[in-house]
Amino acid sequence: MAAAWWAALYLLCHGLALALLPGHAQALSFSFLIGAPLLAALACLWRMRLSQARVGWLALAVGMLLWAGGMALNMYQEIGRGNPDATPGASMLLYVLYGVPLTFAMAHPRHEPWYLILIDGALALLLGYLFFVHTFSFATVSDAPAQGINSLRVMFDIENLFIAVFALVRYLASEDGSRRVFFRALSLFAWLYLGMAAYINHFATEASYGGVTDVLIDLPFLLLAVLALRGGAEAEDTTPRRLALAVRAGSPLILPAALLVVSGLMVDKHPHLAVVGFALATLGSGLRGVVLQVRAMERQDQLDVLSRVDALTGVANRRQFDHVLQAEWGRARRSGQGMALLMVDIDHFKQFNDRFGHPLGDVCLREVATTLAGCATRGSDVVARYGGEEFAVVVPATTREGALALAETMRQAVERVRLASPGAVNLIGVTVSIGVAHVAQIASSDPSGLLAATDAALYEAKRHGRNRVVEADVGVSSVAVATPR
Known part of the structure; x- marks a missing residue:
């Protein structure tokens, strides 16, 4: 409850700063817009120390830091360089890349061995590289033209919807209490962020930084901070077993699916790289499937041995x-x-x-x-x-x-x-x-x-x-x- 009051006070201070100090509204607003995701990142890191879903909270914190970096580049472009009309492609890239660790967190099942985490990490890095290439197909480091921004907005919409839908699915199918708490926080954040980003990108496109719409941008990040700081037991839930198993088995497909989507967006401008994306997504998914099949066979062999051996003496039962x-x-x-x-x-x-x-x-x-x-x-x-x-x-x-x-x-x-x-x-x-x-x-x-x-x-x-x-x-x-x- 205390965290919620602090979040409300943060929003109030942001609004008062815009109203009472209009001459410094833009600089103050940027400070609040950078501070909100930083607070969310700190809250996620704090929750990571207490939760069994450490990988998820760490990935979420990294995503918040990337988003804060994108806003910092916007601040440097508009205030440091005095060019409010230019949209730096580097900041657009960071806004896109913030979704990569979130996608990794959704795709990462619990209790995975290091070699499967390595495969997921490699797919996540490839996804980030494709985002990088696709972003700079429409923008430069210092600027993004209007047509390029429109194409990037479509990519933002697809990415945000992708994260929101899969986060909700993972939440509804989570049996483990710690992961259920994590995916609930991620799902609520993702859906609120989806709505906020859609409004800003499609309905408030003419609004510049320093206006009242900036307060809306704070909302998803402050909500995430509140959810991360919220105490209480991470209780188990009565999720249908078949649904939980189906989602757990299918969650590793999230990263290959994201690669396929991004590769599909790149077919026109980078057909060869798109083919590489398609091939590596298929190969990564197949390699992961082979590894999981081998592990399943090994577990079956162990179960066969246990079914034939007396646990106390080690001889046949x-x-x-x-x-x-x-x-x-x-x-x-x-x-x-x-x-x-x-x-x-x-x-x-x-x-x-x-x-x-x-x-x-x-x-x-x-x-x-x-x-x-x-x-x-x-x-x-x-x-x-x-x-x-x-x-x-x-x-x-x-x-x-x-x-x-x-x-x-x-x-x-x-x-x-x-x-x-x-x-x-x-x-x-x-x-x-x-x-x-x-x-x-x-x-x-x-x-x-x-x-x-x-x-x-x-x-x-x-x-x-x-x-x-x-x-x-x-x-x-x-x-x-x-x-x-």
Whole structure:
């Protein structure tokens, strides 16, 4: 509220200066017209420090500084050089270039990597260069003829409408609170600026600086300063998810679209440069699309890995175990080769957790999983966390002796594991019980019998004192106990 009162006081002072000091009206008015965008730039820089939408506020501040520079050149031309009838082309260029950082801010999605920002920055620089060439097609550094000014006014109208429309779209489709606040400020500024510029350029064309219409020029910049300085939480909004995703996906097309529009305006006077603009806009958009496609594929690969890996232990999860078991069972059935399944259970794990706490329990699970995986040296062997403190090992294309040897190797390796606890004087040991089931010839399509036999063998291992390997053949009710050596 305080910022709004200061903005109102600024307008009042500007109007009083024009009314009370008519002999110095032009110089005073220029000071106010340069001061308004400078205040807006400072307010944007202040808001940038507090907001998550830092890139947007910084780009907006740069745009305000460019506009203030254009007005400063107008002041130098009319007062410093005493030539009020000339419109410097350099100032017209800065008025046009002020929209480039605003376009960049609208095109820039959140959380983009540096190489995508680099592509957007290159397109923004190209857009600025095309604006530069197009502006000086109708003007010189020190002057712009009437016909040239009319052509530049059309370009101003297109640019201002372009920014206003896309800023509104970005605001309506923003889910993130900080970016929603930014695009609301940009949208309100852009639409007010569009109306002010259209009035000044098309209806007050004969008015010179130092008149009452100058107060209107202050309005959009002071509004932006007020919106930037306004406090309050940057709350989330219930924007339809599909709309938000569509706009987020389409926002990178804003810069190429602007390049295409400006290139289209340059076809008559600079056809070759227009073709370059068309080509680079297409190439930049395509390159960005390729990069985004690669990133999407990488994320999909990561999701695929996460869907198959247990987050705590780093070995395969239950879902991946079920898939591998069924796949290897079918492969063994077709090839006639045998396969084995190991079920591994950490001995007295509940008591371990109760005594030493869950953090050390998690360490124990990770150490056991790493140890088991280190023993399964064949690429086809799969160690998985079956559930809780229980692990399963799928061993395809193996013999009975090979499966038993692997199980005993795993048991001994885990027995050598030592865990350090802050509350314990000595290192803590851990042991496992292992059930093994091997099948030489597979007739059925369902591996549930193998699972049941392995589970029964594990139960016998625990019943016979734990820290041992017990074997059970699929379809055989009796089990043989293998005592530790």
